Amino acid sequence: MPKLCVIPGDGIGLEVVPAAVSVLELVIPGLEVIQAQAGWGCFQRNGVSVLPETLTAIRECGAALFGAVSSPSKKVEGYRSAILTLRQSLDLYANIRPVRSLPGVSPRSDIDMIIVRENTEGLYAGLETLENGRATATRVITRAATLRIAEQAVSILRNLHRKKISIVHKANVLPLTDGLFRDTVREVIAQHQREGLQMETDEILLDLAALKMLSAPEKYDVIVTTNLFGDILSDAAAYWCGGMGLAPSINLGDGVALAEPVHGSAPDIAGKGIANPIAAILSAALLVHYAWNLPDIAHQIENAVEKTLASFVETGKMASLNQLSTNQMLEEIILRL
Secondary structure: OEEEEEEEEEOOHHHHHHHHHHHHHHHOOOOEEOOOOOHHHHHHHHOEOOHHHHHHHHHHOOEEEEEOOOOOOOOOOOOOHHHHHHHHHHOEEEEEEEEEEEOOOOOOOOOOOEEEOOOOOEEHOOOOOOOOOOOOOOOOOOOHHHHHHHHHHHHHOOOOOOEEEEEEOOOOOOOHEEEEEEEHHHEEEEEHHHEEEEOEEEEEHHHHHHHHHHHOOOHOOEEEEEEEHHHHHHHHHHHOOOOHHOOOOOEEEEEEEEEOOOOOOOOOOOOOOOOOOHHHHHHHHHHHHOOEEEEHHHHHHHHHHHHHHHHHOOOOOHHHHHHOOOOHHHHHHHOOO
16 A cells, blocks of 8 residues: 655645645555654754655655645754755655646646756755855766656656656856756767657747746746756746646656656645635645556546536536635545546
């Protein structure tokens, strides 16, 4: 039976993650759930944002569902972002962000893309210094990490029967770092094409990619890019699925996966029982697909969410959608599982 490490984190994570776990327990009878700690609250209680036993539990389970993390407004000695710590400690090198139109909440009905983002290096590697009024961040791009993320993008294209990979970079301004990224991804794609995998490919400079994300998002299929660029593009792309509050994601490593809704901890509504659990539930579906290789069950969860939203459209009750409590939304989705 699958095992799941559950890390609610902070804020509304404490509300939406239990909702997502309820869905998983319905579709995967016998699922073993292990609770663990990480986040700002964990730091305040224990002096570290991620407990060592949390990392152990995730490795033992091979799959984790993370809720949300709060961050202090000012630098706190000894504190490091829980999610960055998890990604780097577990070598979760790929961040996968599917963006699909959802009934009633998406501005368009024809969006279906997957953004594959390198997750461990670039400007998010945490290599920063401050000396004599000069702050420096080191951007590291390696061939090894790029090979992994390129292979992940190709694997997603193959397994999900996609047709095209777009390489997003800024090699015209960053010829060494982004040049290495671009050339390595090209090499991986070319090798798979020589082996008979049919796929289209193109390259887009980041600024033009951002413009296209706004003006012609339906043209995207699979995007592969670096850490910072992927973070920016995927947050912008979330507009097309109804906003970051509805956007799921999953982080993948070798033998381990950690899913997380894209939204933050939302301290303004935390504890009120009104947080929308859809992003957490869709993130749980990604775990079912990528960690446990149960695509039919993953689609069952996704279809239940879409049918729930569609029912509000059909009955003319979209205005009341945001008035549902967390548990009410959960009940609506469970009805359609």
